[in-house]
Amino acid sequence: GELLMDEYLSPRKLKVLTGVDDLQQVKALEMRVDTRENSLGNLGAYLPNLRELKLNNSLLVSVRDLGTTLSHLRVLWMACCGLLDLDGISSCSSLKELYIAYNSISDLSQLTWLDHLEVLDLEGNNIEDISQMQYLGLCCKLSRLTVEGNLICLKPNAESAEEPNYNYRAEVKKLIPHLEYLDEIPASQT
Numbered sequence: 166g167e168l169l170m171d172e173y174l175s176p177r178k179l180k181v182l183t184g185v186d187d188l189q190q191v192k193a194l195e196m197r198v199d200t201r202e203n204s205l206g207n208l209g210a211y212l213p214n215l216r217e218l219k220l221n222n223s224l225l226v227s228v229r230d231l232g233t234t235l236s237h238l239r240v241l242w243m244a245c246c247g248l249l250d251l252d253g254i255s256s257c258s259s260l261k262e263l264y265i266a267y268n269s270i271s272d273l274s275q276l277t278w279l280d281h282l283e284v285l286d287l288e289g290n291n292i293e294d295i296s297q298m299q300y301l302g303l304c305c306k307l308s309r310l311t312v313e314g315n316l317i318c319l320k321p322n323a324e325s326a327e328e329p330n331y332n333y334r335a336e337v338k339k340l341i342p343h344l345e346y347l348d349e350i351p352a353s354q355t
Contacts, residue, residue: 193216200226204230208231252275292312292315304341310344
């Protein structure tokens with residue numbers, strides 16, 4: 166859990182961090198980084214078999230800080246990382262699970278590029294417009310979604326008043342008909 170303060174993650178540093186001499190063997194990595202001081206751009210080149218990356222509580226200026234070499238990554242955790250948008254997430258084209266709770270994300274359009282996405286955690290972000298769920302409807306394998314703690318759970322968009330008859334679960338299900346679980350409850354229960 167040590168915050169990495171060196172400017173670049175070199176293969177030597179990764180060997181120390183992972184405790185493995187052959188970086189080809191590394192399938193999962195957990196670390197905290199500050200991308201204002203560390204470049205993660207070569208991470209996928211150094212760790213070609215990396216499938217799971219946990220960066221929770223890091224400081225990421227942008228998803229682009231991960232570079233374009235993580236196309237084999239299956240699971241990515243970036244909770245509490247200060248993310249404002251998802252620009253660059255398309256380079257993680259094999260993602261099946263994405264955990265990005267407690268950031269400041271409001272635009273979900275970049276997620277339409279993730280053809281294999283099955284699990285998405287958006288809890289506690291800035292999603293203020295229910296129409297953002299249309300983008301997730303294009304993720305045809307998405308089966309589990311968490312959106313609690315976003316404004317769309319209270320009202321359809323930032324401008325609208327709270328409506329007593331508004332049911333975000335029913336609205337999300339309409340926009341993502343193939344969804345199986347919403348906020349850890351079967352999506353059919355609206």
